Amino acid sequence: MERLRKHGLRGLFTFDRQPAEFELLETEHGAPSFWGGWNERARDAADDKGTSAHVAASVEANRARLRAELRGQINPDLILRPFLFAGHIPALAAFLNGMADETLINDFILRPGMRCKPPDCAAKERAQYALNRVFTMQEAELTNVWQDAKCAVEEGRTAVFLDGDDHAVLMDTRGFVSRSVSSPRNENVILGPHEAFTENIRTNITLLRRIIKTDDFVCEFRKSGGKNNNRIAIVYREGVVNRTLLNEVKRRFASVDTLMVLSVGMLEQFTEAHPYSPLPQSLSTERPDRASALIMQGHVGVLCEGSPLCSIMPATLFTLMSSGEDAYVRQPVGALMRLVRYTGALLSIVMPAYFLALALHHQGMMSGEVLSTIIASRSMVFLPLAVEMIFLLLTFQLLREATISVPGSMGQSIGIIGGLILGQAAVSANIVSKVVLIVVALAGLGNFTIPDYSMQLAVAYYRMALVLAAWAGGLMGLACAILITAALLSALKSYGVPFLAPAAPKVASKGPAFLRGRLKMHLRPSDPLNTEGRGA
């Protein structure tokens, strides 16, 4: 599809082109070169415009440039506070009102800046002097890159420019209001912790650090690639994570160039290799414990400013089908839970299509009692069986979407009302039959056993495809559709890792893929990732 999109029909008939899909091979080592990032491209763009990429030595020049670039004349949020550093050196503190904490600026930047002793150093070392001896901020750095200084101001930090020095002092004064840590909304567990990520990236990293207290846990900040300059954080375990995988993740995120990035969900779409596949190729979780467990195993996590989710990559089918609760219950119970989950998912995908195939094409395969029950329940139904099935499946999706969109208790009410009243009314009105209603309800129930929301949506897609195949060709159509689906799933890769690993291809995993094994089997880096430190 990607080929078709890029080259049109001509692409299908062009030969000798190797598919350029990234693949994580077991034999790959080392660190391939990193292909650049947003800042480099932004600097290039700045150079192209003829403007300097560096901070000017003159405070007035910096003030004018900031005012122009951040539209200071019509943007009252931009505060450009001039002051005299040590009583006689012209200086400028730049920050955004509302994004920065005024108390921090007043108490730890302006007051010490104005009252300090005159610096006993050269003019071009004033910023370094201020950083070392004057500003009592815990997170501060020097930069001479204009883009960094500007972005810092946009993020809520404060940039201080001192006359005669072509460096700016950047200090973390972010103080905007954000939601506090609360319980997860979609991934509830009974035995596990009840904390969820928030919209504040710093809080989210703290939540991870509280669980992963290792010296190899690394958090790299970078721009998301959107014009809105949102920040993302790539989190991983240095020395454990596969370097090739990490570099590929960085390369893909560095290549994002779009209008805006608001959440990790958008970033996932920009970085996935198979954008037309209904299946997710990364796992989005709102639970810090689940994200931490996967990062500990060698996965890479991505957090985005303003998004209460952590995207974990790569994600396989078995990762997506596991729940946060799995590790907290005893092994037999955990295994049973997994079994129920997979059975539910299988029922959800296959059962409507199987029923349709039997009822339409292979009536001889059903016993007389079952057949007469179906005939009796459909005696006054005017819709053809296949249309009835598709209608009910679509109605189920409709109810599901309605339940999600409306707020809490009202959503539950709509689910109950829709399920009971609409179903009963449809049966009474002879639009649908009771048997088909039960089949669709069971399929829907099975769908809810799947822990990942994106997987639930994907399953609905495949369910409908199988129903259409069964309608057309009975069990033959169903068998062929299942085979093609399996082939397509086998071809799917998540950041170079086969989607069906460790089952197909089989990797040297000692832990069971389907059922939950003993806990110590799970407490090792994930095999399909070929982590650097296997025993870490």
Next chain:
Amino acid sequence: MNLRQGRIGNQEAVAMAFLSCIACGVFSTNTKLTYAAGNGSYLVSAFSATLSLLLVTVVAEGMRRARCKNLAQLYRYAFGPVLSAPAAFITLIALIYAAAMPLVRLLMIMNHYIYILDNVQNVALYLIPCVLTLAWMGLEIIGRTARLFFVVIVLSFFVALIIAIPAYAPYRLYPLLGNGLASTARLSLMGINRFFPALIGLFICGAGVHGVNSSLRCASIAAFGGGLVVVVIQLLLGMTFPYYILSDIPAPLYRLTMALPSGSMFLRADKVLLFFWLLSGLVTAGYFAYSGALLFSGASNMRDIRPASAAVALTVCSVALMGQLNLSAFHAAVSFLQDKVWALLVLPPLLAAVLAMLKKRGAA
């Protein structure tokens, strides 16, 4: 080069060859010939599997000596650039035959027992997307799909055997040595076409199966395991039906599930199992179509496999369909080929291996 090969692990390679051995071993049997004068099909299957393994061992030795990674390289080394393409074409024809025969039998069962009122063309149409998808997507996908369905398909064969347990009677195996030694030897030679394609396919895709040694190891496991399953099936078939009845049954395994009324009524296992067996036939067809295309592309120096794999896949499906139609010329060709196809399959690689061994070592 776009050969869609990639790399597959041992389990994927074994699963692919194992399933193909079972599908061909069970559904490519010529019942009229095999059960004509006594029930020795289980012996024939065992001998055929062993012979096939011996033959691929010779081919592997030839490839090892010539330092070839796959069969196409061996052909080019042994026959030269001009003759390698015709030799590959002969093997391709034999592979198409081997891929189509299980589908012919499965289609026939489908048409006779499941889709009784439908045209066979309508039923056969469903094969095309499956075989085409697998052959087009390449070795990795075929291997992984085979690995995915492996346990389920093998279990489906055993379920059929378990259902019919009350019907087994050892006295029906008489005469024990089948049709006599000469006939058994002849049938064993002819039966090579049921096991050899699955094994030689691994050497055709040798580069993707991590070389000759790995291919031979996987082939040995597949021949032993697949051969064992086929032998067990044939043995139990022989214990269920007398040989003079078996020779008139075109689909003995399907009839096995119906040997007992209770067996066929158990969730209609007779019909449900058939669709699992169909999956094995489709995976086999995809595997052989891809292998044939890869061999031909390699021997004729084509740099893109997709035109060849699409053409071979469509040919396999067409042959499977023609097997159901009343085309006298086609049936005459199949009758002519069926007792010679083993030679078509075996001779080119064997000859290439022998030539490679005779040539100066390391000249590749």
